[in-house]
Amino acid sequence: MDIVIRATIMFAILFALLRLMGKRELGQMTPFELVMLVVVGDLIQQGITHNDFSLTGATLAIATFAFWTVVLGWVVYLSPRAQRVVEGAPRVLVRDGELVAANLERDRLTRAEIESEMRLAGIAHLGEVAWAILEPEGRISFIKRDGDSDSSRPDNPKPS
Structure with missing residues (x-):
């Protein structure tokens, strides 16, 4: 025992x-x-x-x-x-091409690490990213901008 x-x-x-x-x-x-x-x-x-x-x-x-x-x-x-x-919960790291500094600090991530992950995802510039989300298992998901800034928001989907 x-x-x-x-x-x-x-x-x-x-x-x-x-x-x-x-x-x-x-x-x-x-x-x-x-x-x-x-x-x-x-x-x-x-x-x-x-x-x-x-x-x-x-x-x-x-x-x-x-x-x-x-x-x-x-x-x-x-x-x-x-x-x-x-x-844990997903955490937003990039919103509309801008780094969310508080969340990067919280997860001890640097701009260089985000940019490295972006390159692996085929994204060249931070401005191309609508959302970057740190998933609970540690992977970063990227959602690219599609030209219309409002249509890239998850809460405001583009009409079909």
Whole structure:
């Protein structure tokens, strides 16, 4: 039972740390950060199983993590409010060709990072962007301007 309690505590700590790291941090890992993530995994294992190297101990630790992952999945599925807390909400980074500085600062993103993502999306200039939205999973979605500034707004669609 000790392993289950430690695994539950480590799950909560790991969840909190990943939320604090931010959306973009996991999507843009350097090789060093990847190695650090592997090392953290080993440290978590040691903290959970302590000196228990048995198959039963490992199974209990893995099952506990799986259990809490499923529970969180169901909570998010059943509650939109919980979904915003657990997964986060999309955040506007560019509106009508202008960077939203407060949101860039909040997610520790630079203009250079936005411009790099724009180039990957086939967009040459910030002025071509109607909206850039940081999605909850860390990806940036771009919506290009189509010439008419009012028609690019999600709340004012262009008539067909």
